[in-house]
Amino acid sequence: MPRRHIHMTGPADTPLRASLRALRTGLGLPDAFPPEVLAEAERAAKDPAVPDHEDATDLPFLTIDPPASADLDQAMYLERRRRGYRVHYAIADVAAFVRPGGALDTEAHRRVTTLYFPDGNVPLHPTLLSEGAASLLPGRTRPAVLWRIDLDPEGATVATSVRRALVRSRAKLDYAGVQRQIDTGTAEEPLALLRDIGRLREEQEIARGGISLNVPEQEIVERDGGYGLEYRAPLPADGWNAQLSLLTGMAAARLMAETGTGILRTLPVAPDGAVARLRRSAEALHIDWPHHVPYAQVVRSLDPRRADHAAFLQECTTLLRGAGYTVFDHGELPTPAVHAAVADLYTHCTAPLRRLVDRYAAELCLAAVAEQDPPEWVRAALVALPKEMGEGTGRANTVERECVDLVEAALLKDRVGEIFDAYVVDVSEREPTTGTVHIDDPAVVARIESGDARLPLGERLRVRLARADPGAAKVLFAPA
Structure with missing residues (x-):
């Protein structure tokens, strides 16, 4: 499980950046895309496959991402219903650009996931697609897998549908700006509904026994002519936005379960030894954790802006070890089927620009709603996906650990x-x-x-x- 994310800004010619470049080389990570992959990406960018996409460009979608992000997987439009709410959640339709069995597809199966470094990334797809033609950039019409999820007044799901559509984002927002608008009361609907729906979904999470870790990101900051490390606490808007992604992942998992074919993101309950170790860390950091208080309740009481609480949240990620991907077919769910932290069936489906499995999850859900068998290219890939994703996730964790160690050593x-x-x-x-x-x-x-x-x-x-x-x-x- 990754320990923590680190982000840096500043000149490109610093010794630290040179060390990070050397780390990429030392880990043997893929660098430039092969010519045939780039050529296929150029053709796909000019002529994506969108024959059956409905026109949903009338919906005023918006995206919320870090300011520098260009690989925009998700866009949202939130509205009220007569009783409850409606979430329109558009996910980049990568399948419109990647031909099964082609050079792009083969390379994506080799890379599996985007790898993040403090000063950049090693992308899953060529940036011509991931930060261009396939990204839900503002003012551009894009193919998407469009979810519509209806919620009751308490935030519980009452209806789900998904289809292919053409969408057009109206604005690219960032977390700090969204939080500022909501806090000052200047946010208009649909943006203002992000807080209302996000809080309701957080209450639903508590009721089912789930837990979201608001793990702070570490930032490398310039200080007195050198560099230092500081924690950046996530904003409430980060959590509200994450709740929409969780909502969609649970809805997708339920669709798969109903049709009997799918791939789940699973996590077993943490063993007693892991919880005991975490209690020792809590004691070390003077975190108040009475024996009768559940772990989830303790986590929700923490303030990630405090250094001791931030450190404990980093330690809490140890309970997420053991997560994996599990394929099921013929209606038989795996054991365990539930993701222990989500406390429900769950799958990854909202980040196809950055994660291979999400493209396949989308196809399984589209087939389920259409009451059709999944495409043969999806079925053919399912058996190998858990192993591929496991290897890719392990590679991403190695990158993160090595980056943390290198950055700390360089700064000290x-x-x-x-x-x-x-x-x-x-x-x-x-x-x-x-x-x-x-x-x-x-x-x-x-x-x-x-x-x-x-x-x-x-x-x-x-x-x-x-x-x-x-x-x-x-x-x-x-x-x-």
Whole structure:
């Protein structure tokens, strides 16, 4: 499971960026697309396959993404019904550009997912498509898989449909701007409904026992002629937007379950040992977690703007280990079928520009609504998809871990020997002289070795930076 996302801005010629470029090479990641893939992408961009797409360009869609994003998978239009709400959720129709068995398709199966680095990404599809012809950019008519989900006044789903359509986004918004409009009361419908529907869906999540982790993103910031690491807490608007994606993923999983063929994103319940370990981390960070209080309730009480709470939220991602993709057919759901964090059937279907499996999930849902068998190219790929996605997810996790280690080492390389205030958030049961410490400033979580002394779990500790080697991409602390 990824530990945390890191984002950076600044000049392209810094040593840190050079180290990140070297990391890409060292991991053997794909770089430029082969000529035949680019040629096919150019042809598809000029002439996408849209023979059966309805015209839905009259709906005033909008997108909400980070300011620099250009690979826009989702667009929304929210409205009230006589009793409840209606969510129109448009997902980029990648199948309109990618021919099954063609060069683009083959390359997508090789890459599986977009890989994110602090200074850029390694895309799943050529940017000509992912940031151009297939992206739901404002003012452009685009092919989409268009979901319509009706909710009752409490936010529960009462009806679902999905079809292919041509859509046209009216505006590209960012989270900070959306939050500002909603907080100041200047947001008009349909944007204002994002808060109302988002909060209702959060209440539905609590009722079914689900949990969303508002894990802070780490940002590399310029400071005193150098760089530092800080946490950026997610805004409420981030969570409300995520609820719409979760809503759609659950609706898609239900459609698949009803027809008996599909691919689910599953997660088993965390074992007792993982929860016990997390309780030790909570104790270390002085997080109040009474034994009678459920984990989900504790997480909802946290403020990601606080450094200790942000660090604990990072540790909470350990309970999400074990997630995978499971194919089912002939009406027999897998065991487990439910995603433990979502607390419901769930699938990935809202990010096809960045994730391979979402294109197949869309086709399965379209076939289900049309009461037709899935296309043969979809059925043929289903068996291998879980393994492909597992390998791709593992590669993405490796990239993230290596980036975190490299960035921390690069930012601390001139501070070897300095003393820092830290919390001991974990101690190895087998080797109690080794563990993990959380540093408040900079926002670093790293390994500590104490020699012969047992590390004091849950206590504040003064530590000395013993090693910070960007070449080896490792940071090591010792008790001061």
